[in-house]
Amino acid sequence: MTTSTQNKPDMTTLSEPHPTLHVYNTLSKKKEPFRTVQAGKVGIYLCGPTVYDKAHIGHMVGPVIFDCIKRYLVYCGYEVNWVVNITDVDDKLINKANERGISMLEVAEENIADYDSNLAALGVDQIDHFPRATDCMDDIVRFIELLVDDGYAYASEGDVYFDVAKDTAYGKLSNRSVDSMQGEGGGTAARKRGLADFALWKSAKPEEPAWDSPWGKGRPGWHIECSAMSRKLLGETFDIHGGGLDLVFPHHENEIAQSECCHGKPMVTYWAHNGLLRRDSAAGKIGGRSERNDDPAEEAASGKMSRSEGAGGLAELIARQGGERIRFFLLRTHYRSTVLFSEPAIEEAGVGLEGFYRLFKRYERITGQSFFDLKAALNRQAGDKPVEDAKACREKFLSAMDDDFNTGGAIGELFELAKIINKYCDEADLEGEGKKEKAALAKLEQLLTTFKELAAILGLFSKPAETGDDGNELLGQTMQLVIDLRTEARASKNFATADAIRDGIGPLGIALEDRAGGTEWTGGDDGALDGIMQLLIELRQTARENKDFATSDTIRDRLKAIGVTLEDRSGGTEWSKG
Numbered sequence: 246m247t248t249s250t251q252n253k254p255d256m257t258t259l260s261e262p263h264p265t266l267h268v269y270n271t272l273s274k275k276k277e278p279f280r281t282v283q284a285g286k287v288g289i290y291l292c293g294p295t296v297y298d299k300a301h302i303g304h305m306v307g308p309v310i311f312d313c314i315k316r317y318l319v320y321c322g323y324e325v326n327w328v329v330n331i332t333d334v335d336d337k338l339i340n341k342a343n344e345r346g347i348s349m350l351e352v353a354e355e356n357i358a359d360y361d362s363n364l365a366a367l368g369v370d371q372i373d374h375f376p377r378a379t380d381c382m383d384d385i386v387r388f389i390e391l392l393v394d395d396g397y398a399y400a401s402e403g404d405v406y407f408d409v410a411k412d413t414a415y416g417k418l419s420n421r422s423v424d425s426m427q428g429e430g431g432g433t434a435a436r437k438r439g440l441a442d443f444a445l446w447k448s449a450k451p452e453e454p455a456w457d458s459p460w461g462k463g464r465p466g467w468h469i470e471c472s473a474m475s476r477k478l479l480g481e482t483f484d485i486h487g488g489g490l491d492l493v494f495p496h497h498e499n500e501i502a503q504s505e506c507c508h509g510k511p512m513v514t515y516w517a518h519n520g521l522l523r524r525d526s527a528a529g530k531i532g533g534r535s536e537r538n539d540d541p542a543e544e545a546a547s548g549k550m551s552r553s554e555g556a557g558g559l560a561e562l563i564a565r566q567g568g569e570r571i572r573f574f575l576l577r578t579h580y581r582s583t584v585l586f587s588e589p590a591i592e593e594a595g596v597g598l599e600g601f602y603r604l605f606k607r608y609e610r611i612t613g614q615s616f617f618d619l620k621a622a623l624n625r626q627a628g629d630k631p632v633e634d635a636k637a638c639r640e641k642f643l644s645a646m647d648d649d650f651n652t653g654g655a656i657g658e659l660f661e662l663a664k665i666i667n668k669y670c671d672e673a674d675l676e677g678e679g680k681k682e683k684a685a686l687a688k689l690e691q692l693l694t695t696f697k698e699l700a701a702i703l704g705l706f707s708k709p710a711e712t713g714d715d716g717n718e719l720l721g722q723t724m725q726l727v728i729d730l731r732t733e734a735r736a737s738k739n740f741a742t743a744d745a746i747r748d749g750i751g752p753l754g755i756a757l758e759d760r761a762g763g764t765e766w767t768g769g770d771d772g773a774l775d776g777i778m779q780l781l782i783e784l785r786q787t788a789r790e791n792k793d794f795a796t797s798d799t800i801r802d803r804l805k806a807i808g809v810t811l812e813d814r815s816g817g818t819e820w821s822k823g
């Protein structure tokens with residue numbers, strides 16, 4: 246029999262570190278070089294949903310980021326096995342089934358179908374296993390038996406509890422001491438030896454779904470499911486365990502306690518926790534940008550998004566916004582930061598996305614080929630041989646991903662690369678005479694191939710957008726206003742205004758082309774909409790100073806017609822989309 250003093254995990258021998266990849270570890274509170282239990286292989290476990298109700302957008306943060314993490318590890322040459330568990334037996338499911346007069350299984354099936362279709366819409370297609378708790382009862386019971394046999398758990402009136410006092414390492418993930426822990430109170434307290442002890446097995450009340458066990462009929466606690474399922478599918482020690490920050494305590498602390506006491510070795514090398522989704526208090530303002538928060542734990546504690554706040558209706562949100570736009574929105578923030586959610590913020594992300602789609606259309610206009618038919622090597626070593634112009638972007642993209650999977654930084658490089666490609670099209674006159682140059686077209690194709698290689702790591706642009714281009718609408722409408730103001734300024738020889746427009750849009754990655762049928766525009770990077778709005782506010786201000794009230798009124802009225810309100814305040818003019 247093992248005793249509590251012997252449960253210091255042995256150090257597992259890890260592979261040589263990856264030369265560049267570093268991963269933040271909640272356990273050490275540091276970024277560490279990435280090393281694996283088995284050379285060339287990675288096991289990932291992400292705590293999945295308790296399927297008692299429809300998913301909300303908060304449930305997608307983990308799957309989207311880990312989908313990218315897996316894609317990146319595969320790109321780096323690892324063979325990755327990714328498990329997301331489904332909790333399909335739980336008090337909430339039982340209550341829901343009773344409320345609706347249907348079985349717990351029916352509640353689960355309905356919500357698993359909803360979860361699956363949401364994952365598919367957001368392009369999350371890298372998960373290898375979805376074990377369900379009810380399919381793993383034998384593994385769970387066996388795990389509890391081992392803990393009881395070794396003295397880490399005890400049976401009490403049909404329940405089984407983990408004896409926290411027996412685990413000297415308890416609290417190492419969340420940095421809490423046993424004294425400060427709150428145990429499950431209420432009716433179960435009398436059956437426990439210590440207040441911090443938690444249930445591994447709960448005896449069944451009459452009429453509840455129940456399974457046989459050495460302690461009588463009952464069902465498992467939530468924490469033991471994850472220890473049993475991860476062991477079954479990934480082994481006693483695996484590489485990455487993910488979940489939201491709200492799971493650090495007690496769920497992951499308890500998983501560690503169960504698994505490490507049972508096996509006498511580390512459960513996981515890297516604990517990776519994603520920030521939570523919070524409703525943006527400034528909702529309604531499109532121009533705002535989510536700020537990186539350096540203390541996600543504090544943010545998380547200040548209130549994560551829940552169904553009760555009206556965050557529900559993910560399927561409806563997907564129908565309105567499209568899955569790719571939501572994915573892109575989630576990936577713009579580093580995964581350890583809080584995501585500030587509002588629908589206008591998703592729309593703003595969509596504006597950035599549309600800049601990329603305009604580039605793909607431009608490529609199609611020039612070459613007659615579809616961007617979506619390009620074949621890129623999805624392997625870091627074999628990789629594409631990027632042409633000189635794309636080399637630095639590709640390197641910066643990969644170093645952002647190497648820096649604890651910084652998808653936000655990586656997306657910044659995608660914008661940069663799109664800007665470079667648009668500039669190349671302009672300079673080589675690829676929509677004019679330059680089109681005849683075979684070498685120039687080959688270079689364009691190579692640039693787009695590198696773009697595709699990088700976008701595939703983020704799981705973006707694998708197929709043409711499923712929704713109409715309406716996300717582009719506001720940017721398109723404001724750009725038309727800018728173009729009309731420029732045409733008007735040139736006609737009236739107001740060169741100061743024409744120049745102000747040229748200087749204002751350049752830094753936003755937007756280029757104007759005067760053609761026979763009128764002026765067309767291309768490009769537009771992240772933040773272009775807000776930049777255009779600032780430009781229009783300045784043009785209006787200048788017009789007023791020059792007593793050119795016709796122009797200032799035109800700007801105000803045309804913005805009003807497309808639903809944009811300007812408000813003059815002491816600190817300057819602010820815009821909002823009502």
Ligand SMILES: [Zn+2]
Binds near residue numbers: 291292293471496
């Ligand atoms: Zn879990």
